[in-house]
Amino acid sequence: MELRALTALELGTAIRRGEVSIPEVTELALRRAEGAGDNAFITLTGEQAMGRARGLQGRLGEADSPLYGVPMALKDNLCTRGISTTCASRMLEEWTPPYSAAVVEQLADAGAVSIGKTNLDEFAMGGSGETSRFGPARNPWDKSRTAGGSSSGSAAAVAGGNCWFALGSDTGGSVRQPAAHCGLTGVRPTYGSVSRYGLVAYASSLDQVGPLCRDGADCAAVLDVIQRPDRRDATTVKGHYGGLLDGLTDDARGMRLGVPTHWFGEGLDAEVRAAVLSVAEVLKDRGAEVVELPLPMPGWVVAAYYAIACAEASSNLSRYDGVRFGLREEGADSPEERSAAVRAQGFGAEVKRRILLGAYVLEHYDAYYRKALGARESIGGLFREAFARCDALLTPTTPATAPLLGESAQGRMRARLSDVFTIPAALAGLPALSMPCGFDGRGLPIGAQLIGPRFGEQIILNLAHAYQRDTVWHRRRPWGGEV
């Protein structure tokens, strides 16, 4: 049995059936992670993982979660008690949090085994992994290319077969875009359905933790664990959570799939367009009704996102001043001097850029920030209108497949604009998923996005599940062949 080809749920079943032991798969994962050469991990926690694996194996009889014993990885902006959490920044290179994020605790309660902390763009700011202090993670499909960002390491780790699922975070597309570039299924949950406690904040009103997995069913299983209100996060919302996996069906009859024609216009790679549109055909065969609608997005959508995200980031990152934790500079004559020195040394160029932009936006509150908030409201309105005519929307996830390493830096504006498909759902707080729908001429994965109404995770997961019954894109592996 080729273990690394299995999905997380398949592995979980094999573990519970006694076909394979938890220490065995954990050791396999650690070995592969160490030797992968893709820079997916910043920290590997071998000893803790093996100790935990042995403990879990001993209590196998008590296993009550489908993810029990499954090795996974955590993006390094999720706090893990007693384990280095760097956010891929020099600022937190030496920092160890005394507490764990809510989602980390939840997955631990479900019996999953973390093998380490994955690489990311510094403080989750970026779309290629290249702003990481530790160098970018590499795409397992082509190591000269990016794995996407900012959850680059999480995507590379799962795609490369180093673990069976991973958690990333999505602010403007940072789970979905790496999922698309690496041939994975990744979900950005409804804003407010997953606790942000312990997720190092980038943009408070946009950040959400989400899974990167082999398929929709795995994503459903992970969401069942992490979607719940948390007293420690006042932006979490009470709701009916859980049961996504049980409620999964591949019957798409009666589902209306909206195709927003304006999203398939210029600027979209031809192969990407064809692959994404083919998803509609497959789902039609499964019984879905395809509805074409315009849904044009205003030209300022990306600008509105950056205004809000950078404004909140500039404030959230003010706490890094070298006084209580993190990088510290001695020899300063005043607190101002010390803060300035620490922040000059501790932050990379992209983080500084966004902080400056954010401070500027806030200084011109009415002209930029308040306007952007209003713009955001209207995006929500556009989606609500669309969901009166369909149950979910099918769109591309990215305009093109994974760029070469170094390409993004040359065209920063172009890189920002490439977030145009993932940003709208983030602004509107809607659940959105990316799944593999084909490969381009270079053999690079193409992702298709499904956007649902708020708390519509079951809808988009069902569509993904139906699609993945009839297709095998998600079963391809970089090391060759299909499974």
Place this chain on the structure above:
Amino acid sequence: MEWETVIGLETHVELSTRTKMFCPCAVTFGEAPNTRCCPGCTGMPGTLPTVNRTAVEYAARAALALGCTVTAHTRFDRKNYFYPDLPKGYQISQLHLPLGREGGLDIGGKYIRIHELHMEEDAGKLTHGEDGLTRVDYNRCGVPLIEIVTRPDFRTAEEVIAYLEGLREILQYLGVSHCKMQEGSLRCDVNLSVRPAGSGTLGTRTEMKNLGSFKAVAQAIAFESRRQIALLEGGGTVAQETRRWDEEGGVSLPMRAKERTEDYRYFPEPDLPPIRLTKGWLDGLRAAQPELPAQRRARYQREYGLGEYDCRMLTSNRALAEFFEELAALGAPPKQAANWIMGQVLAALHARGMEPEQMPLSPRTLARLIALVEEGRLNRNTAVKVFEAVFDTDGDVDAYVRAHGLEQVGDLTLLTEVVERVVAANPKSAADYRAGKEKALGFLVGQVMGALKGKADPAAVNRLLRERLG
């Protein structure tokens, strides 16, 4: 030229909740540094604020008691600036939708308008050591505050002090704050400007901080007013700045250039959803509001016929006022009750360093004591001794009087007998008194009291002697 001083006040009040505004740390005073803080109030990465509902309730009660309109939708905003005592690099405060607006306080003959009352979290405390190092203590960081901002309605330091006393009284009455300037639970910043008398425009104002007592407030106002007038009379201009009051030197010194609102980059706090205060909830708070000092004083004058001074003393503390009302309800004559409280009770509390809330003596016991005096069974001096004896244990007054045989002699026959004896034994004093020497009577009273071992009503003895001696 006649000058007018115009003053506005920004008062920060620490709410006496059990825990901090946005995290579950305990609110304490005087603990060892950095022993009452957590990742949340020290701004560690990944932490988030959660609202202390009791703090919102306390703030709303304060707003209602100060006549403010309490907004149905209130929200927090971030106030961004860098300083070592502010761990997150921003303070969670309120700008756009403060909890309360447009209230006021009557300071007796003048109404001071309150522009707004809003909630915010406190910062940590910096201490500059003699070793040249500056240290930060985050125990105070995150403590719930309400900031009360008046309109520039004050014209004198006396008005300011009256306002501060009235504010403190109300907030203590509500039980929402201890309001102790020495402990920092009441802090006051004075915004002061001067202008030619009769001018309609406001002059440039300075803000003074670091005022540690009401006395300092008065002194600072006097100094700053003189300073600004002297500056302007000399042809100079007043700089808009923040100044520090130097207690020792008795002067205000420049601190930093006062920052405009834009510099704080205010924006709505994205980690905290807006709060909706329902009419039902607010009505409940209004209904549960205790009778406030001003109304209480008026009622005491009406119902108990007490004078203004007595009323002021009795209502200075809510527990004291309630003690008084219970005493009166138990039948003690209001004036007697008032005298005992303002006299013996306050003295006993003071001697023991106790607050009225901690009084061990019950109204029932004191009422009994007063009744015995009224019935003539105890004289006042003896009663005071009994008071001291039963105060700490709330002991049984009757039992104590019996056990120590303290009941005074009220029997007129016996008293007259003793008076006869004393007069007969002291013919010279009797003659002195008849000749006009009042002091002689005092001597004779003392002799009677001595014979009765002090267990008689001196007033009755005095009366009998006067009658006997003619």
